[in-house]
Structures are given as structure tokens and as C-alpha cells.
Amino acid sequence: MDNHVSLAFWAALEWSNLFYAFFGTFVGIAVGAMPGLSSVMGLTIVLPFTFTIDGTGGFFMLLGVFCGAIYGGSITAILINTPGTANSAATCLDGYPMAKRGEAGRALSLSTLASTVGGLFSAFLLLWTSPLLARIATNFASPEYFALAVFGLSIVARVSSDSILKSLIAAAFGLFLATVGLDLFSGHPRFTFGTVYLMGGVAMVPLLIGMYAFAQGLTSAEESGRGVLPPSQHKITGILPRWDDLKAISGTLLRSSLIGSIIGAIPGTGGDIASWVAYNEAKRWSKRPEKFGTGVPEGVAAPEAGNNAVSGGALIPLLTLGIPGDAGTAVMLGAFMMHGIVPGPLLFRDHTVEVYTIIFGLFLANIFMCLLGYAGLRLFAKIPSIPMPTLLPIVFIFCFIGAFALNNNVDDIYFMIVTGVVGYALIKLGFSAPPLILGLILGGIVENNLTRSLVLSNGSLAIFFTRPISCVLMLIALSTLFVPAIRFAVKQFRRQPPAAKAA
Amino acid sequence: MKRIGCALALAAALVLAAGWAPSLDYPRSPVSIIVPYGAGGGTDLIGRALADTVKGSFPRGIAVENRLGGGGSVGMSYGQNARPDGNIITNITVELVTLPHTGTGGDISHEKFIPLIMFNSTYSAVTVQKSSPHNTLKDLLTAAKTDPIQVGNSGIGAIWHLAAASLEQAAGVEFIHVPFDGAAPAITSLLGGHIDAVTVSYAEVVSQVDAGELKVLAVLAPQRLPVAPDIPTATELGYNVSVGSWRGFGVPLNTPPEIVAWLEKTFTDGVNSPGFVKFMKDTKNDIELLSSAEYAKRLARDYEMFGKLINDLGLSK
Incomplete structure (x- = not known):
């Protein structure tokens, strides 16, 4: 066994493998940073190349794209308040305010560090604890998925500080959007208005581009036209994170990495959910939760460590069970099959060296991601200094290209524009996009797994509380929802006696 | 002289016709294969493997796209209503002839597809x-x-x-x-x-x-599977049940016949290629190859057969 591991280690360090990992990571970061170009698209673009590469080099390229794209999404999230992929939507919350203050370099530096730590942490878990985490994957049944999604929804109560009522309205609207399309249990079309376009449900990527990039572009154009927006001044003092920031985020990094790895190991849940949960937990355990949303280092580090930790976690069900948890790992499953490797319970026995080489490849991809991130940091950080009249047309062009490139479907562009206008209206009315996005991501999981759980339990709701994992998740969800209210009530109660005395 | 001239002209025309006439302007754009099921399932993997074996014939690329939901009707509906230019190929499955009977198929119908080839059958x-x-x-x-x-x-x-x-x-x-x-x-x-x-x-x-x-x-097969000869069939055990699925490719009705013919040939070659045969063997799938014409008959026959089964089971709309 040890012999296999050291063989794999040296195989991973071959020059060709280093090159493929580097190239893949580069492509991944570029693809991730463009709103609309997703990691799946990057993976499918490089997939044909990987078939022509002998040995494990092709997987190194795929792993590079996989990790790089998750990280790349944070760059635009921080700089122009537009997540490059759904994974980085939570990074906007604190990353953009920090960049707006003129600290784009600091935010990018934090997100690069957090992404690397998250990725490496999950690679270590993949190396040492795969069998254990694989068991978590099979222990997750419909009640657990439902409870996890309910917990995810309860985060709405925390992520948006302005108006809880407006957040709930936005989340409900997101849930409503998630019901569009054919129903899994009866096959009936819902809210499709007779169109084929809506049969498969609301298209996520055009919606993200519209809600974030297009709507943000409209707002910036308006402010810039009125001359409200001062030209941003960005000073980059150093590209490495500051010592006090490191101290502030160390606990957050570990917690978020663990959360991301576990959520990644559950098939069907990915970086988008992990980043929100990590953000929420960072806020829950913070000594200054009220500062979240104003540009605190933990707020940038938590979602980025969380979503990059998904990379190692997601490989666990793929390698140990042969089950891809998302579209990205499904592409990798295809690549395995093409190389005559069938992932599944026998993979570690039949292809020991290849599997360990691939795991070491994940380490390499994360290291290259770190190097490329810091090397490009000064360049990226200049983007907000580009004058609005130059930057905005570029952003709008990318909105159109990104929406179209997804499926080469013009309807996606129209849909993107519609959601962009809706997003603009929401901003003007004081609603925020995150609760809506959360509702949309989680709505399908909530509904399908609620119905399936009730089929399994013969209609009894007790199923959500008699199973340990599901029960714990439900309790956390309830506490997330009610603890702020209880705390508020207690505060009021404590305040009363002195007031009564004074009277 | 005039005759010779005519003959020459005719000969030239024949040479031209033989050499260049089927100048097929396809595939000019990237081609998508719509898989109506989740990535990583059986349909998806075989579709991807076949797409990979023929990728040399598609200079602008051939990619698999998963459009799931509604037990397969979302993807197939998208595929049958696509523009009939051969750029959207649909991985059709047996649900094409079952869902219309259960009333859960939306607008899908085997009559809205031209089947290209069937390449796989499998049983429960x-x-x-x-x-x-x-x-x-x-x-x-x-x-x-x-x-x-x-x-x-x-x-x-x-x-x-x-x-x-x-x-x-x-x-x-x-x-x-x-x-x-x-x-x-x-x-x-x-x-x-x-x-x-x-x-x-x-x-x-x-x-x-x-x-x-x-x-x-x-x-639940008519006879024991070649890939698993030790496993009994339900029929042997006294339960006369045989329910299976097949997988194939189809394009929307009105797709030009020359494109259909080209795709049928390209994919038939792909199915017979050593790489695909090995893939199917490694992943324990059986190959069952039907031509476009045979497949069309099979679709009509299965449509009738499942209509009766679904009606008997009380699942029809």
C-alpha cells in the first residue's frame, strides 16, 4: 500500500503532469471568472483533449479546471459584484463592500488564501478519510436532503441584514421560481405558459447573469450617469494577506473547509450551497456578526474556503461509489470510463496507483491555483479602476455572450434580460438577490425530497425528527430561525426592569 | 462531333455527380446530443461514449447536454421541437413510447422523431x-x-x-x-x-x-442476459414478466434525408468501432443495433405494446 502511494506521488510530479495541472488550472480560473462560463463548460471544453493524453495527465487537466473555476468565480464577485459562477454568490456579500472601500487587493488576497486552504484541506480528507465520508454520502436519504435544504433556507434570516420581511418575500419568490417546469412526481408542466423553454425549469445561469451582472450594470450606469460614482482609488500595499487578517480568519478557514468537504461529499449538493452554509456559520460563531456584509475578512474567507473544499469532497462519492454528485464530476466520470477505469467500490483495489496519483493531482491543482491567483492579483485588482464608461460596455457584452454560450440558445439571452430588469427593480425596491437565489437553488431539493420522504414514511412528518442526521439539521435550522428573535426578546426583557424602576 | 461533344458533356456531368454531388454542408456548427436523464446514469454514459467515438466526424465538436426532468419528457420534448437541421440529436429512450400513454409526457411522440439508430437494449x-x-x-x-x-x-x-x-x-x-x-x-x-x-x-x-x-x-428479460448468464429470469421463476428499455438516437421530423443518412452511417460506424464495443463490454452493456428503418418499426410496435401494458396496469391517463 505504502509502495503504491509513493509510486503515485512520484508519478504525479512528472513534468507532463505538472504542465497539464497548470494549464487546466489556468483555463479553470479564466472560465470561472467570466460570468456565464461555468466550470462544467470548461470541463467539457478540455475533455476532448484529455482523451488524447495517455495516463493520468488528462485527469490533472480536468482537476485543474474543476478547482480553478470555483476560485475564478470569486474574482468578479469581489471586483464587480457579479459572481463568476453560482459558487461565489455568497462571496459578493463581503467581498464587494471591501473592494468598494478601495481594498480590492486585500479581498482578493483573502479569497485566494481561503480557496487554497479549503482545496488543500479537502484533498487531505480525500486522501485519508474517503471510506468514512463515503458512508456519509449513503447515509443521506430524502429526509436528510430535505433537512439540509430547510437549513439552507433558514440562512435567509441571517444573510440579509436590512429587512427580514423583504428577504422572506424574495426567498419565497425564489421558491416559486423553483416550481416552474415539469413536476417529478406527476410529470405535469407547471407555470410553463405552454413554452418548451420553461419545461426544464428556470435556467439558472442566465438568471444569475441577469440578476447580478446585468442589474448591477444598469445600477452602475445610472449612478455613473448622474455622476454619483466617484472613480475608485485602489492602492495595493502588498499581495499577501495581512497578519491581523490571518488571525481573524484562521478559525473560519478550518470550519468552512470542513463544512465544504462534507457538503461536497453528499451527491447532489455542491459549492453553491456550501458557500452559503459556510458564510452563515462564520456569522453565527463570530464575535461581531453585525459587521458581516460591510466587508469583513471572515465574510470573504468563509464562502471561498467552503466552496473550494467541495472539490475534494465531490470526488469522494465519485471515486468510492461511482456516483457523480454534480454535472462537473459527471464529466470526470465520463473521462474515467473512456480510460477504461470504472469508478466504484473496487476502484481503490483495482487501480490503486492511478487513484492516488489523481488525488495528488488535486493537491497540485490547488497549489497552482494559489500561485496563479497571487501572480495575477495586481492585474485583477486594477479592474475596478477602469472608468465606468469603458468597463460597463464590456460587462454588458459578457452578459450576452455568457447567456448565449451556455446552450447556444437565443432564448437564454431574452431570459437574462428579463431577469436583469427584474433584478434592477428589486435593487430599487430594496430587495436583495441572495435570498431569491437561495430559494431557487434549494426549492427543487426541498420539494422533491419532502414528497419522497413522505412516500417513504407513509405520510408521517415524524420521519424528519426520528433520523439522527435529519433531526440535528432540522434543529440547527430552527435555531437559526428563532435564536435571533429569542435573543431580541431576552434583550427587551432585560431592558425592562430598569425602565420600570425609573418609572 | 456534336455527338462526341454530348457524350463528353454527359461524362463530365457524371464524373461531377459521382465526385462532388453529395456535397453535404453538414455538420457546420457544433452538434449537441440531448440526454434527457441525469449525468452519470446509464443513458448518459453510453451516450457520452458513443459521442466520443464519432467526434472525429464532427469538426466543430459534438457535446452531450443533460436536460432532465419529467421522467425524460423534458429533454425529448426539447429535442423533437428543435430546428430540424441535425444540430440537435436526441438520445431517445423507451420513455418516448411509454410516457404518452401515462399522460405524463407533455407533447412527446415517436411520430415527431426520425430514428437514426438503436444501439443498446437493457432489462430490469x-x-x-x-x-x-x-x-x-x-x-x-x-x-x-x-x-x-x-x-x-x-x-x-x-x-x-x-x-x-x-x-x-x-x-x-x-x-x-x-x-x-x-x-x-x-x-x-x-x-x-x-x-x-x-x-x-x-x-x-x-x-x-x-x-x-x-x-x-x-x-425481467425474455432470456438470461449474455453479460450475466448466472442470474435467472423472472419467467424461469414462474412470473411471466419482461420489461426492458432501449436506447438510440433520433432527430426531429423534417430533418433533410441526406443528413439523416449521413448520421445513420456515422453512428453505425461508431457503434461497430472497437473502442465502443470495448466500452460496452467493460461496462456490462449489451449492444443491439437496429437501422433507421428497423428502429422505426420497433418504435411503432413498442408504442402499441406499452399502451396495452399501461392500460392493463391502470396507469393510463
């Missing part, structure tokens, strides 16, 4: 956990008479739900049917012991069977 395998107390099909069906047995499938009205339902009918028992979004999550749920059995295809459970996690009690 009644599968339980290795540690399950049920060691034979009879054990499971006897237990179902007294206890609730939860059987996972890949969507209501989908083929593996029909398989479980027709087994119910033949054995005179009732299962609790649990629908999932594709076969992979149903298998994961069985591995975790959250359901009692699945009736998905043999190919989809084989790696877990080899690893000793799951066991197959019987296959």
Missing part, C-alpha cells in the same frame, strides 16, 4: 442489498404480501417503475414506489439501506454487485 434487474434477508425473487414477493416493500425507480411512469408495476401485477402484490431523479440516486439510496429494492437496469447496478454491496434476484 430486481436488486436488493447484499445483507437483505430476501435471497430469491420469491422471498421478496412473499414478503411483499405482508410487509410494505419500498421499490426505487427513476421516475413515475418511467420504464423501471413500469417494470416494478408489472412484476406487482404478475405476483399479485403491492409495492410502495419511490421515484428518484434518475437511477443513480435510487441506487445510492439502496446502498444506504433507505429503500428495500430497485428495479433499474442490470448495467446500472453491476459495479455494486461485483463489489459485493448489492445482489440481483432476477432479471
